[in-house]
Amino acid sequence: MKEQLQKDFDNTIKNLTLSQRDIEIKKFYLDNFINKGFPNRKEEDWKFSDLNQIIKKNIGELSFYSDYTFTNKVDTSAFVDGLEHNKIVFINGRIEKIDFDYEKKDQIEIIDQSETINKFNNNSSLSDLNSAFTNKSFKIVVKKGYQLTKPLIIYHTTNSKIWSKNINLRLNFELYENSSLRLIDLFRDTSEKNFLNIFYNFDLKENSILKNYKVDKFENKNIKYSFNNIEQDKNSISETFILSSGSNFCKNEINCNLNGEYSSAFVNGIFSINNNKHHEIRTIVNHLTENTKSYQLIKSVLEDSSKAVYQGKIFVNSQAQKTDGYQLSKAILLNKDSEFNAKPELEIYADDVKCSHGSASGSLNEDSIFYLMSRGLNYQQSRELLINGFLLDVVEKITDPEVKNLIKNMIGIKE
């Protein structure tokens, strides 16, 4: 892999106009990655999901260079219908379209950061990989007091032109005081056996609101890692919702720093997976000052030999009195070969806090199935109704009504 990395790195650098110093920095990250390799189960954060093995088994040899000199045609039929929205379209890792048609132009700033290197708050080698190879990166700034009128959908599209490729993306978001953004990440893959490595950083200033909905619903054979770092000032709110379903492997990691008083973070998620899929959600919520709040609810429905992992950590430092932290996970295992791993962690250094966690897993209630079938529903209908009912309260946590409907439709929950 080392030679491939070196060669692909040289090709990537060639297409960028970087200063010698920046090239050195990128090289530093590359060397870091070469030394560490993909994360494996020896690392605590990856002990349930050995990415190194998963890539070996599902992809084999990866290549890291993407030729971005030609454009891809944007398929407008893939756009979400019935919901007016702004869009950013990635195709095979290349930004093809940025469109904020519904917004006041002077209230949003898009800064090309392709030639800047910024460090991510992430210790895994994937951060090094991302820093070494990302060749186009933007910062999106929402100005003071501006609330986007329509959601922004980022289409992560891949097609069959790519194969066994590693794609690295990064985006920075800055939400100024009293601003708000609704962001939907929608994955649409018709490609197979690629590894997507996505890094987002969010800076939430005072009173700002971020709602990020990550939707990996469509069946595909790719492997994904997505990292959100969220920095929160006073009174800011972040709401993250993850629908983890379509990919062969997907790990979503949310790192949230509640730096300002009265800031709050909500992370809710659904695993709905089958076959041999393996998905993980890893959250770290750091309560770093007084009067902050976090809430996490994860529900899983696991079929066949699928495996889901939820590692949720609530960290409360010694200044963070009056912290309110909560996490709960519930799983339904539909098959004896399915597996659910939950590792809740509470690390608390303040004494006046309210923190709780819970985790439960079990099978579908046969008595409930019998009840529904005795009313004329067949087994499949009964099962579907129970599963949708089980998942409903997570979906109900979505505070944006338009997005809630979109996701209900995707999951097949009827009103």
Place this chain on the structure above:
Amino acid sequence: MLKINKLNAKIDSKEILKEFSLNINPGEVHAIMGPNGSGKSTLSNILSGKKGYEVSGEVLFEEKDLFEFETEERAHKGIFLAFQYPLEIPGVNTNIFLKTSLNAVRKARGEKELDAIEFLKLVKEKSKELKFDEEKLNRQLNVGFSGGEKKKNEILQMSLLAPKLSILDETDSGLDIDALKIVADGVNTLRDNKNSFLIITHYQRLLDYIKPDFVHVLMDGKIVKSGGAELALELEKKGYENFH
């Protein structure tokens, strides 16, 4: 309509029904009374197709072997069980459940499925008859319902599905006298010369409102005595002890 001939049932190798036989003709109302553990609920579970029992013997419904049919097919053919303990189904809207159920049954019977408007009209009408709080129709199925509301919901489902054979498994337990009358009215409305009922109860009380054609005493897995409505009164006076 229903012919049960020497039905034996075991669960975890414990014998519950022993050579149980019963005939129910169209239009008849049968009451089965018996002490706890006599096999009343097992009987209703087996008739509606609950898994987990080891059975032998013969059960014919409209001359066909009932054991050939899955639970939902029995519902389609017109068997309805009002549960002793109706289940709470979180996240499932009562109206959606009722509509799905009704349309599944209608479809199987070759009838036209109802659209949302037709369904709402019907369900509102039936709810009114049964004094079932319409607001509950928009709640999650049985979640947070009182015992009486759950039982009324069972009767509402019964009246929507218009079954040929309704089995009421201790529907009277946990009901106050007003609710009891409403439930009885629901049954009596459906009662005609075609539809039959099997009413399972501990007490004679319900039978004041739904007059049975036959009363059977079930003890230790078999019927030990059968008679008319007057048998229930006798039981109430003497208790089950005297039937040993």
